[in-house]
Amino acid sequence: MYREKYEYWLNSPYIDESEKLELKDITDEKEIEDRFYKDLEFGTGGLRGVIGLGTNRMNIHTVGKATEGLSKYLVKKYKKGISVAIAYDCRIMSKEFAQTAACNLCANGITVNLFKTLHPTPMLSYAVRKLECKAGIVITASHNPKQYNGYKVYGEDGGQITDISANEILSNIESIQDFSEIKHMSVEEAENKKLLHIIEEKIDTSYIEKVKNLVIRKEFVHYHAKELKVIYTPLHGTGNIPVRRTLKELGYENVFVVKEQEKPDGNFPTAAYPNPEDPKVFHLALNMAKNIKPDIIFGTDPDCDRLGVVVKDVQGEYKVLTGNQVGVLLTHYILMSLKEFNRLPENGEIVKTIVTTEMAAEVAEDYKIGVTDVLTGFKYIGEKIKEFEEKGDKKFIFGFEESYGYLSGDFVRDKDAVIASTLVCEMTLYYKMKGKSLYEALMDLYKKYGFYREKLISIELEGKKGHEEIETILHCLRHSMKRTLGNVKIIKKLDYKLGVEKDLVNIREKIIKLPKSNVLKFIMEDKSGFVVRPSGTEPKIKIYLSVIGSSLKDSQDKMESFKKNVMDIIRNANC
Template sequence: MSYREKYDSWLSSEFLDESSKLELKNLQDEKEIEDRFYKDLEFGTGGLRGIIGMGTNRMNIHTVGKTTEGLSQYLLNKYEGDISVSIAYDSRIMSKEFAMAAAANLCANGIKVYLFESLRATPILSYTVRHFKSKAGIVITASHNPKEYNGYKVYGEDGGQVTDKSAKEIFSFIEEVNDFNKIKTMNVEDAKKNGLLNIIGEEVDKEYISRVKNLTIRKELVDKYADELKIIYTPIHGAGNIPVRRVLKELGYKNVTVVKEQEQPDGYFPTAAYPNPEDPKVFNIALEMANKIQPDIIFGTDPDCDRIGIVVKDNNGEYKVLTGNQTGALLTHYILSSLRELNKLPENGTVIKTIVTTEMASDIAKDYGANLVDVLTGFKYIGEKIGEFEKKGDKKYLFGFEESYGYLAGDFVRDKDAVIASMLICEMTLYYKNKGINLYEALMNLYKKYGFYKEKLVSLVLKGKEGQEKIEKALQYLRHSMRYTLGEVKIAKKMDYKISIEKDLINISEKVIELPKSNVLKFIMEDNSWFVVRPSGTEPKMKIYLSVTGNSIEDSEEKMKLFENNVMKIIDEACNC
């Protein structure tokens, strides 16, 4: 069926209300109509994510219904007996409505639903799935995307985001839902009366918060000095406000100042067009406050509170937003060094990171005799590894992180958790404050010991059908036509995760990559700099990750400029081949 035929079928459908049809009728741009209907919104390993609006390639009640109907049939086909699904949602536009639509469909299929009474942080949903022994979980969120977006993340019974095999199975059932009349629904009151819809709240929050507080490493330090730490926190109009502040308050952090302008949930994100703690602009108001408060730490959580960014004062008295890699390296070192000092570091202790995350973590882990495990990009793979460790019993999970500001300690949550991370960041800041240094100085000490690592992410926005085709064409060029030098430096290794082969281009040998297949390429240079190219799984972007190591900050910055220039020349060739 062509995009035009799909468009006409929606206009004539009895299942669309008049306001939805009016939205479609008012579309004047043929390219816009094509983009809305040329494909179905893709269900990947993270679920759905897209712009809110009518159309098969948009987030709306109908695409949510179709996806949930497919998920319902998948669960009914896979499990016997009582089946339940836990659902949470964040502060985004239509999040509550999409959550209710998903709940109504599940209940209509005879599946019990545990739905939060109000918005919740994504990691709390991960915990809730495990708490109720649900067979699946759903979070309605688009994480840190702009206000135009929403999404639908699916979790497995382990509390982690569904990975490749399960996602493909779920997608096969979604594909069978090819007509609106196949999407079941149930009245909310009937669902409650039948015991299918269960509204949950404080009882789950209380247990989760208790588990988070138990992850405190230096309890005596926190008990004695927590009230001396000055903190500025912004929830960036999202779901982190209540759980983050509650944890800190109950641990004794009394000097927490919240950015009032960004405190209340608001899906329009009036003070942050891009509500991402990776973007320094989200901290502008906090930095104005800092001039008066002089905080020890500033941090912000994204709308669904699974990512966190921190701001520290450098040696010149200027505030700097740390990268996800820098924060992850600091936390890795703090956790491992503290556990060793307290004689609590297990022999099989393990840190997990993704293949696009700083190699400084590898150096730190090695220094403390801990294992370091690499996984594909996406926190779902870290959650999956935690489950493998539990089953095999050969490794003890200590900490996991990715460069995109996601961190997790403990194993009762299986996704990145900014509530846990905020607590550990405050404890780490407090520890160094008692040592007479701030986090920036602690980071400089790590650089002096392990090398001045510098990483960068370049995202090329390539929208629509043409953009997707260009991304695939570029990856094919890099895969098959890439030359073996970059500037004056030879490429030492080429790692193609789509075919699971690592080629040693110096010694002319190959080995199998023991990771799931993924459309990702990594090139490692003779000087140990590297770059990775992959399509984004959630946005119309091609992502290029770069890493170099220098002898000083200035040296690494110069190396990065040259390296980025050489890499982007190749990327430009690939995009225009």
């Protein structure tokens, strides 16, 4: 089957001669198989894959096919008067893929609003809403290594498309059998026909004004911002201009940028894995810190939707906080501050994912604020904001996920590191003026709510064989899992694929009111738990572990023991 697709590409008049030569030069049969054994999957996150030629790669042909499917979907749904916003990041081929998508849409009679230069993902979400577009596209592979790129689709609410829309778009993509069905128009023709427009700078300005309006303690920040010392790294990505501009306009005068990581560069020369979850990306910032002695260090990923935070602990050592820790700190700070200013809504709601710390629920309960759990992926948080607005029963306050994504406000419908950077600066400044570091504030929360500790283990399983291994592991856990782990009973099993939560103590079942997803969650008698799921964007299986201890040391010891027990089961899954 893969050989047929390979030969089709070699003989197609739509593949140019240089591309054909590149394909002919591949001598490794396994490489040919991996490039052509399947089409690059279009899921709820759109496309993401290694850049290269082939049906299972990111290239102008797979981008063109996906956009043709999107165009068909939009024309069927809206008939006419359709416009789409497009943004792209710093990655290799991002601009070319953005232009390919734009020209395809225009060839289908759809108006395109294209950012002239690279922009963060959350600014695309904002532009969709502000320009009243029917959809949006952003070309990015977020924090993946340099060989990756991706294609994310947004709905008219500014949120990433979720399951129903994704499936409808996918069916339109799958209906395309030949390259001849993919329409194209030159940039010049699209501009002459007034179908292609460049997004004006005033969109950037209005977005930044809205970000600044999210500051809770406006007067406090106005008078004290210059007293905060910050080191920031954009990790060669899109965050440099909007983050620095926003902080400068808020009065943060002492923001020092890591020069070696300031300029956009899709090769990521100083960070092979440009992910602020990885402590190694902060090595240059930490060298700067020896002289600058900042109150806070933070970095944004290439498309500036994730934020990583580094703080100094009581021993004077710098620690990269987890996404859960930053999320809990922000949850507490926002709720505390809103309550102080009598702005805490009675129907307020925190939204988090099912793999995100339960400590947030403990904090929210103290402020009589509800917590909604959604499937993994910030698109589901964006979907809840829309649902709250339509029903009018709840007011979105803050949303976050363990993978370093945070959002406040409702003018963006995706995680936003520009917003998060302003919130973290305000929070750090608040605690500094109270004579306290952010780390000390975190320890105070642990002492009050329990020493929660979470850990993510990702196992890379590439190719067709790896995909099969992932399916085997999930099948075993779903059908052959024992009732104890170590010496601790499993009291609940949540199967999000079947949509069933099983109470294993009282032998009861209830329906999980979430979209179906191939995810399993196990909750233990001692409130520890773990979640297993395949990654939606990479060839990995992910295991999320959570324990609660009576101290940092106790939670660390519990985690090591729990990790061993869970990984033994994963490694021995062979049913």
